[in-house]
Amino acid sequence: MKKADIVAFFARLAEDNPHPETELESVNDYTLLVAVVLSAQATDAGVNKATRRLFAEVDTPEKMVALGEAGLKQHIRTIGLFNTKAKNVIALSKALIADHDGKVPADRDALEKLPGVGRKTANVVMNVAFDQETFAVDTHIFRIANRTGLAPGKTPLAVEKTLDKVVPQPFRLHAHHWLILHGRYVCKARKPECWRCVVADLCAYKPKTPPPPK
Numbered sequence: 001m002k003k004a005d006i007v008a009f010f011a012r013l014a015e016d017n018p019h020p021e022t023e024l025e026s027v028n029d030y031t032l033l034v035a036v037v038l039s040a041q042a043t044d045a046g047v048n049k050a051t052r053r054l055f056a057e058v059d060t061p062e063k064m065v066a067l068g069e070a071g072l073k074q075h076i077r078t079i080g081l082f083n084t085k086a087k088n089v090i091a092l093s094k095a096l097i098a099d100h101d102g103k104v105p106a107d108r109d110a111l112e113k114l115p116g117v118g119r120k121t122a123n124v125v126m127n128v129a130f131d132q133e134t135f136a137v138d139t140h141i142f143r144i145a146n147r148t149g150l151a152p153g154k155t156p157l158a159v160e161k162t163l164d165k166v167v168p169q170p171f172r173l174h175a176h177h178w179l180i181l182h183g184r185y186v187c188k189a190r191k192p193e194c195w196r197c198v199v200a201d202l203c204a205y206k207p208k209t210p211p212p213p214k
Helices: 003-016 029-038 044-057 061-076 082-100 108-112 119-130 139-148 156-166 175-185
Strands: none
Touching (some): 108 119
16 A cells, blocks of 8 residues: 555544544553453453453452452453453462552563563553554454555564554554454454445455445
8 A cells, every 4th residue: 555545544544533442441551451351352342341340349450369360250251261361360460569569561571471461462551551652453453454455464463563664643643443443343354344434445455345235
């Protein structure tokens, strides 16, 4: 995709949604980190449903450790892989207490050392909690980057690095949110809704989906 087209691409997404935000609910940096860890291979809606009551009671690593793994499982048992995720959340909470005075570090390398935290999770936390220009490549962004020709790549890391090179200001801070939301609600995996896409004419995807019959 040409530079001018990339500028137009994000300008249109920004005009359509001026203030994009994560759909994961949290009350502070710590609960955001937990929510993102829990969201792996799960929907944001499903995570929110499980964590609303949890975060009303538990909003610090210390409270999470006090709740314990068994107690946490009772809250998140509706989320996929909840056994492993509960183990990781307790372990990362202990690590935050031991190594970071109970605070979430504003550093990607430090975040990635926490149990259950990969690069994508670290990028989300860096972006949402600390306003860093990071690109958290999930399945939606990976699909859109390749389908549209915006940032082709064979791996999430390759797509992330390309996005970091090609996304211009003033769109860098919110770029991954625009892409995630566009992928979730418009440029869907099985059947993209091209007829209502604001960037359809800039997109390299050839078999544009027609509108449904009335």
